[in-house]
Amino acid sequence: MHPVEMLFDALLLLSMVVLAWQGVHARNLFRAVVSFMMFGLLTAVAWVRLEAPDIALAEAALGAGLTGALLLATLGRLDQGGRATRLRTTFMRFSLPWMALGLAGTTLLLAVTLALPAPGLDEAVLRAMPAAGVDSPVTAVLLNFRAWDTLLEIAVMLLAVVALWSLGQDVLASTPRLPAPALPALVRLLFPLFLLSTFYLLWRGGHGPGGAFPAGALLAAGLVLALLAGARVPERMTGAPLRCALAAGLLAFLMVAVGVMADRGVFFAYPPQHAPILIAMVEIAAGLSIGVMLTALFLGGEPTDVEGGPS
Amino acid sequence: MSLPPGTLFLLAAALLFAIGAHGLVTCRHLLRKVLALNVATTGVFLLLVTLGRSGTAVDPVPHAMVLTGIVVALSTTAVALGLIVRLQRQRP
Numbered sequence: 001m002h003p004v005e006m007l008f009d010a011l012l013l014l015s016m017v018v019l020a021w022q023g024v025h026a027r028n029l030f031r032a033v034v035s036f037m038m039f040g041l042l043t044a045v046a047w048v049r050l051e052a053p054d055i056a057l058a059e060a061a062l063g064a065g066l067t068g069a070l071l072l073a074t075l076g077r078l079d080q081g082g083r084a085t086r087l088r089t090t091f092m093r094f095s096l097p098w099m100a101l102g103l104a105g106t107t108l109l110l111a112v113t114l115a116l117p118a119p120g121l122d123e124a125v126l127r128a129m130p131a132a133g134v135d136s137p138v139t140a141v142l143l144n145f146r147a148w149d150t151l152l153e154i155a156v157m158l159l160a161v162v163a164l165w166s167l168g169q170d171v172l173a174s175t176p177r178l179p180a181p182a183l184p185a186l187v188r189l190l191f192p193l194f195l196l197s198t199f200y201l202l203w204r205g206g207h208g209p210g211g212a213f214p215a216g217a218l219l220a221a222g223l224v225l226a227l228l229a230g231a232r233v234p235e236r237m238t239g240a241p242l243r244c245a246l247a248a249g250l251l252a253f254l255m256v257a258v259g260v261m262a263d264r265g266v267f268f269a270y271p272p273q274h275a276p277i278l279i280a281m282v283e284i285a286a287g288l289s290i291g292v293m294l295t296a297l298f299l300g301g302e303p304t305d306v307e308g309g310p311s
Numbered sequence: 312m313s314l315p316p317g318t319l320f321l322l323a324a325a326l327l328f329a330i331g332a333h334g335l336v337t338c339r340h341l342l343r344k345v346l347a348l349n350v351a352t353t354g355v356f357l358l359l360v361t362l363g364r365s366g367t368a369v370d371p372v373p374h375a376m377v378l379t380g381i382v383v384a385l386s387t388t389a390v391a392l393g394l395i396v397r398l399q400r401q402r403p
Contacts, residue, residue: 006319013323020327020350024334024343036346043353050320050360051369055377062385067349070385074342074392078399106325113321113362120363120370137371138378146375153379160386164393168400213378290382297389300396 009049016042033071040064053209054138057201061217062294069224070298133275135207142211143279143286147268151253154286157293158250165302187229194222202287206276212283216290223295233303242303246296249289256282320361327354341395345388352384 016039023036040063047056125137125145132140142150198219205211233242256278263271270278331351338344356377363373 009319013319017323017326017330020330020353024330024338024347024350029340029342032343032346036349039350039353043357046320046357047360050357050364052360052374052377054374055356055360055381058378058381062381063349063353067385067388070389070392071342071346074396077396078342102329106329109325110318110321116362121372122363122368122370125371126368138374141371141375142378146372149375149379153383156383157386160390163390167393167397213382294385297386300389300393 012042012046012049016046029075033068033075036071037064037068040067054211054214057209057214058217061214061221065221066217066224066294066298069228070300073298073300131272131275133270133272133279134205136205136209136211138209139205139211139279139283142213143282144268144270144275147253147257147282150286151250151257154250154253154289154293157290157297158246161246161293161296164297164300168301183229184231187226187231191222191226194218194225198222198287198291202284205283205287206280212287212290215287216294219288219291220294220298223291224298227295227299238303242292242296245289245292247289249286249293252285252289253282317361317364320357324354324357324361327351327357329354341398342392345391345395348391349384349388352380356380 019035019039019042023032023039026032026035040059043063044056044060047053047059122137125141128145129135129137129140132144134140134144198215201210201215201218202212203210205215257268260270260278261267263269328351331347331349331354334347335344335351338347359373359377363370
């Protein structure tokens with residue numbers, strides 16, 4: 001590796017570690033949250049350095065963007081009593097043994113890691129690629145070879161939305177509209193671009209970095225920005241249409257998975273000649289649904305109408 | 312330098328996990344615990360992807376796992392934050 005690249009990596013990782021420490025232990029909670037958001041942004045850069053553009057796209061939109069918005073919204077709803085109180089421990093009796101154990105564990109892990117056989121599953125994936133129906137290996141793993149994992153993950157997200165809705169009102173019910181005239185105008189300009197990029201990423205997912213997750217994350221970022229600028233969920237949309245949009249990804253996924261059982265009787269065994277169109281359908285439904293679900297997670301409760309009562 | 316490729320990333324992953332696990336145990340404030348949990352998961356993701364890179368080609372399986380993991384981590388965070396807000400409302 002080139003020494004300059006090595007230096008860049010070292011600086012990047014060092015800043016990540018320092019920001020992570022600040023993100024947990026900064027004296028002021030607001031400072032901690034902002035440090036954590038910067039940590040998320042640097043993590044996205046680290047993914048680029050590790051040649052993982054799909055993850056970098058998702059991390060930049062989710063890890064730094066949406067998690068940050070979520071944390072700041074929560075901070076606004078909490079009482080400002082968050083001093084950096086820590087559990088009091090005696091260094092010699094408590095910390096020292098654990099530090100020694102941690103160091104031993106890390107050393108062991110490093111030794112095991114360096115002794116790992118070099119080829120992972122990349123060759124197996126490469127061999128199966130002709131039957132996958134898409135050109136991008138990451139999308140092939142997500143929506144074909146390990147589609148079961150992705151299905152369950154979308155179910156987990158839906159479950160999280162249901163859990164939040166059962167906890168109380170949305171965040172917008174307790175926050176006043178921003179009196180900034182520039183933001184709504186900017187959002188009106190930017191929102192079509194967000195939609196365009198979402199569909200570009202969905203289309204691109206078949207043959208390169210992109211796909212349902214980054215596309216959904218981008219859609220959610222656009223929607224959250226619109227909500228922050230004063231847009232509200234229209235009243236006629238909060239009932240059945242919103243619930244359908246939330247469930248669409250999981251339902252489409254399940255329908256395709258059960259539908260292909262007619263051919264060979266195996267869950268998720270796409271018939272190879274129809275695989276591209278089926279995966280594209282699942283990807284579009286999942287991407288849009290992920291976008292709506294992430295926005296619902298940001299809202300943190302069932303959307304309410306202007307009067308404040310649940311609709 | 313004769314370091315094997317990815318050593319720096321592995322070390323950073325271990326440190327991040329340690330910071331997260333330590334914060335999860337020692338912090339009193341629940342929001343800090345959520346932040347610590349997120350730092351620890353980032354450490355795990357970093358480890359997975361770095362390991363997937365040690366072969367000749369880039370292994371897409373850890374990438375897919377981490378993509379899934381990021382979304383699940385976000386869902387966990389959202390529910391945890393919702394619970395924290397609810398908990399504080401309940402207290403007098």
